[in-house]
Amino acid sequence: MLTFAEKRTRSSDVALTGYHEVALQQLRTNLQLMDWRFGDVSDVGPILDFASGFGRMIRLLVVSVPKSDIWVSDIQADAVAFQQEQFGVHGIASTTTPEEFEPGRTFNFISVASLFSHLPDDLFTRWLVKLYSLLNPGGLLCFSVHDQVLLGEVRALPESGIDFDHTSENDALDTSVYGTTHVSEAYVQRAVQRASGSSAFIRIKRALAYEQDMYILQKGEASAAAPFRFEYGPWGWVDQARMTQPGRLFLSGWAATVDTETSITSVEVRLDGKLAQVCMPNFQRDDVRAHFGNDAFGFAISDSSGTTRIACDSEAFSGCGWECHVPCDATNPGHFLEVTAVASNGWRCPLYLGSIENALN
Ligand SMILES: C[S@@+](CC[C@H](N)C(=O)[O-])C[C@H]1O[C@@H](n2cnc3c(N)ncnc32)[C@H](O)[C@@H]1O
Structure with missing residues (x-):
């Protein structure tokens, strides 16, 4: 893989x-x-x-x-x-x-x-x-x-x-x-x-x-400990990484969660383990929304009496775009860069883990 x-x-x-x-x-x-x-x-x-x-x-x-x-x-x-x-x-x-x-x-x-x-x-x-x-x-x-x-x-x-x-x-x-x-x-x-x-x-x-x-x-009829519940968790990506001037790294991407009771609270950027920038997804990414389309997420629970369908947050991808500038040491492109989406339930999703050099596109 x-x-x-x-x-x-x-x-x-x-x-x-x-x-x-x-x-x-x-x-x-x-x-x-x-x-x-x-x-x-x-x-x-x-x-x-x-x-x-x-x-x-x-x-x-x-x-x-x-x-x-x-x-x-x-x-x-x-x-x-x-x-x-x-x-x-x-x-x-x-x-x-x-x-x-x-x-x-x-x-x-x-x-x-x-x-x-x-x-x-x-x-x-x-x-x-x-x-x-x-x-x-x-x-x-x-x-x-x-x-x-x-x-x-x-x-x-x-x-x-x-x-x-x-x-x-x-x-x-x-x-x-x-x-x-x-x-x-x-x-x-x-x-x-x-x-x-x-x-x-x-x-x-x-x-x-x-x-x-x-x-x-x-297998069989054994009952579960609780009614069925599932959270997808946060998801996203870094789409762009470039140096706009020496010592200034520009990052952009998207972060979202389709879970109805959860939202993305921040995108955190760390350099060598230290928090260097925090931003919020707040602008339209129609391409992400179009990629998934409508009704892309949700559950179907099927048994002998038929199928029950439960939809997820259809608005999850509106306003999922984020971007930020990160001050960094231009002489060291080997800095370890971590970009993480954080959801309101505390779940985190890594959007990039690696050197600045390998992130640049
Ligand atoms: C797409 S990979 C997924 C690997 C892993 N589950 C993951 O999510 O990273 C599919 C895996 O199926 C394995 N595979 C293919 N045919 C198989 C078989 N007959 N029995 C067991 N594994 C098989 C492959 O070797 C490969 O590791």
Whole structure:
């Protein structure tokens, strides 16, 4: 993921920022779902991060959950070995064929970030069947997909409800089993029915990195500790960084949160750990608003009685633009620059982490 982002952004610091930004957001999503279902993250029991990569989320999860409760699995053996060595979690080698995947145990919580968004039709349902079968009663399976809306005007979704393109970010994987996939909600619902025998699911639109939708299945009827609740948290980006004159750095970008009871209270800029500037998002960014479109965020809660839809803050992106000038030492472009969006609930989102030099564009 990181290598791909590095090629695309042409800056290792921009790529690393994106990696950490998504890691933190994935962690918050998983912790909220664990809290919701089990009451407390320490009561979850065995957790599987399937298709974990090199542990983008696991490196943070090990801070909150005992390592002895965490299993990771990936088709890339070196990714599994890396996490066993670095984070002390259990590792399981995965397989290309779902029916051959036998971890020898079951789990209370299975997280699958960004695998179903790459699977062809046949494997999509077969992996869902396999992973659901590995859940203990009352357990949760959470997986992300690219919704059809992300196809935009590139091409229409086929009637089957799934579009599979034989290209991906990972050159090491066979493109007949790992490409780029877009699906409709109806397609996922059919796959869920095949895997679980029920049409019950929760869909959180754009829950992963303000992009991929998250679907949540629960095995059996066990009741959650509290009504379903989810906060996306803050999100944003630094779009421009340039020196307007020696010792004066200009930064601009956007920061927003779609959570209805939360707002962005500031964008903080730090140089070498010291607060150097604070600004507020306060001007229109019609491009950001247009990028997401209307009704891009919210939840669908589906059970035998039908589907309830709950929308999120549709005005979140009005006034999300921010800019500021930061005094800095012009002789030292290696200063460590941190730009962070801060939300009113105290959640923070890194917008840039790295040297000034690597931020300049
Ligand atoms: C887009 S990456 C996501 C990695 C990680 N979940 C994250 O969010 O950073 C997809 C991952 O799926 C893994 N993968 C592909 N096919 C797999 C399979 N059959 N079993 C397990 N992992 C697989 C890839 O090796 C890759 O690490």
